[in-house]
Structure formats: structure tokens, C-alpha cells
Amino acid sequence: xxxxxxxxxxxxxxxxxxxxxxxxxxxxxxxxxxxxxxxxxxxxxxxxxxxxxxxxxxxxxxxxxxxxxxxxxxxxxxxxxxxxxxxxxxxxxxxxxxxxxxxxxxxxx
Amino acid sequence: xxxxxxxxxxxxxxxxxxxxxxxxxxxxxxxxxxxxxxxxxxxxxxxxxxxxxxxxxxxxxxxxxxxxxxxxxxxxxxxxxxxxxxxxxxxxxxxxxxxxxxxxxxxxxxxxxxxx
Numbered sequence: 001x002x003x004x005x006x007x008x009x010x011x012x013x014x015x016x017x018x019x020x021x022x023x024x025x026x027x028x029x030x031x032x033x034x035x036x037x038x039x040x041x042x043x044x045x046x047x048x049x050x051x052x053x054x055x056x057x058x059x060x061x062x063x064x065x066x067x068x069x070x071x072x073x074x075x076x077x078x079x080x081x082x083x084x085x086x087x088x089x090x091x092x093x094x095x096x097x098x099x100x101x102x103x104x105x106x107x108x109x
Numbered sequence: 110x111x112x113x114x115x116x117x118x119x120x121x122x123x124x125x126x127x128x129x130x131x132x133x134x135x136x137x138x139x140x141x142x143x144x145x146x147x148x149x150x151x152x153x154x155x156x157x158x159x160x161x162x163x164x165x166x167x168x169x170x171x172x173x174x175x176x177x178x179x180x181x182x183x184x185x186x187x188x189x190x191x192x193x194x195x196x197x198x199x200x201x202x203x204x205x206x207x208x209x210x211x212x213x214x215x216x217x218x219x220x221x222x223x224x225x
Contacts, residue, residue: 004151033213042199042216043152087151096167097214099144099151 002026004100006088011106012078020073020086020103028093034062034073035087037102043087046073075105083107112136115200115217122190122224130185130220132200140203141183142167142214143175145196152199158183190224197221 003025012018024032031050035043049055049064049071061074073086085102092098113134122128134141139160144152154167158177172194174186183202187194198221201214 035214042218043214044216045213048213089151096154096157097152099153101149101151 002092002098004088004090004098006086006100006103008101009104009106011108012075014078014080014107014109016078017074017076018078018105020075020088020105022071022073022088022100024069024071024088024090024098024100026090026092026098029066030091030093030095032062032064032071032088032090033097034071035089036084037087038084046086078107080107080109113200113202113215113217115198115220117220118218119221120223122187122222124190124192124224126190128187128190128222130187130198130200130222132183132185132217133181134183134200134202134215135181136202136204136215137180138202138204138215139180140205141177142201142203143173143183143185144199144201145169146199146219147196155185155198187222190222192224195222195224 006022034046037043047062054063059076064071085104087102088100089097116131142157143155146152153169155173156175158164161180164175197219199219200217203214
């Protein structure tokens with residue numbers, strides 16, 4: 001079966017760094033996405049990894065290891081507005097996204 | 110404003126009633142999707158359409174139907190609503206469905222449906 005595992009909730013301090021991990025098992029693999037979703041709002045695209053390694057985009061970076069079925073999202077210089085849920089979503093062999101339940105990130109001053 | 114629009118944003122519905130959630134996009138995207146999001150669960154795909162005139166079943170299609178008469182519109186119909194269909198429904202679109210596409214989805218703001 002297909003399975004996504006990410007922590008339910010994490011807490012971090014403003015200005016700090018946080019790493020949100022995601023492990024996955026899918027039928028085939030065509031890349032992995034991270035989305036951000038603020039409470040009561042729609043998900044918005046953050047990153048896409050299809051090859052192993054680190055992709056950096058400003059304060060956010062995403063890492064992928066296909067052999068380990070593992071990805072992480074790294075957020076630096078945390079701001080209060082980063083309080084949101086972060087959704088890990090690998091794409092399977094049918095090019096369908098398989099969504100994790102999301103990690104709720106709470107930022108404290 | 111370019112993007113994807115859903116209506117209604119919120120609705121309370123009696124069980125057994127028929128309901129259509131509307132979704133319109135003006136980005137000329139070929140692929141469109143309907144998801145439901147429930148607390149503690151990931152987004153679950155209900156139905157999708159890779160291009161106008163075609164539709165397909167997702168992970169949880171039972172009790173729902175869709176149509177794709179043109180590129181812009183992708184309505185979702187609940188023929189006879191049941192309480193288990195209480196959820197937040199998101200419509201999304203992408204440039205292409207698969208292959209040669211990063212797969213980035215653009216989401217509508219969601220429709221919160223309560224079935225009593």
C-alpha cells in the first residue's frame with residue numbers, strides 16, 4: 001500500500017531553524033512535493049524534488065533521498081507567519097499525488 | 110483576478126439533498142481535481158479530469174459525480190448527501206496531468222460543507 005508518515009505537530013522558536021521529516025512508500029515515484037497550508041486556507045506550493053539532494057529556495061530548502069523513501073523540509077530564520085501545516089506529497093507511478101496528513105508547525109516568540 | 114474560484118464557500122445541507130459545488134479556473138489548465146480534506150487525514154482525491162471531456166475516479170469517488178464540459182469548469186455533485194460527506198472540499202488545477210509537468214497544483218479557497 002501507499003503510506004506517508006510525518007510528525008503531527010512541531011513547535012519552534014521565532015528566528016530558529018526547524019526540519020520537518022517525511023517518509024513515504026508509494027507505487028512508483030515521480031517526485032515529491034511540499035505544500036504549505038495556513039489554517040482555513042488552501043494549500044500553496046513550496047517545493048518539488050525529483051532527484052536526490054537538496055533544493056534551496058530562500059529560507060526554505062527541501063531534501064530528497066529516493067533510496068530511503070525520505071524527504072525533509074528545512075525552514076530557516078523562522079517567522080511567525082510560518083505557523084502553518086506543511087504537507088508532504090509524493091507522486092506515484094500514475095502521476096497522482098499521495099498526501100500526508102500534514103505537520104502543524106507552531107512558532108513561538 | 111486570475112486563478113481558481115469555488116462556490117459556495119460554506120454550506121449547511123440536509124441529508125438526502127442534492128448539492129453541486131462549483132469550480133471555475135481561468136488559467137487554461139488542462140487538468141482539474143476535486144479533493145476532500147478531513148481532520149487528521151491527508152487530502153483525498155475524489156475525481157479528476159486530465160482534459161476537457163474526460164473524467165476519472167480518484168481514491169474516494171463513491172457518492173460523488175463530476176463533469177468537464179469545457180476547460181474552465183469542473184463541478185462536483187453530491188446526488189444524495191450523507192453526514193459522512195461533511196468535509197472541506199478543494200478544487201485544484203494543473204497545467205498538465207502527467208509527464209513533462211512538475212505537477213504543481215493551484216487550489217481554490219475551499220468549500221466547507223456540513224451535512225446534517
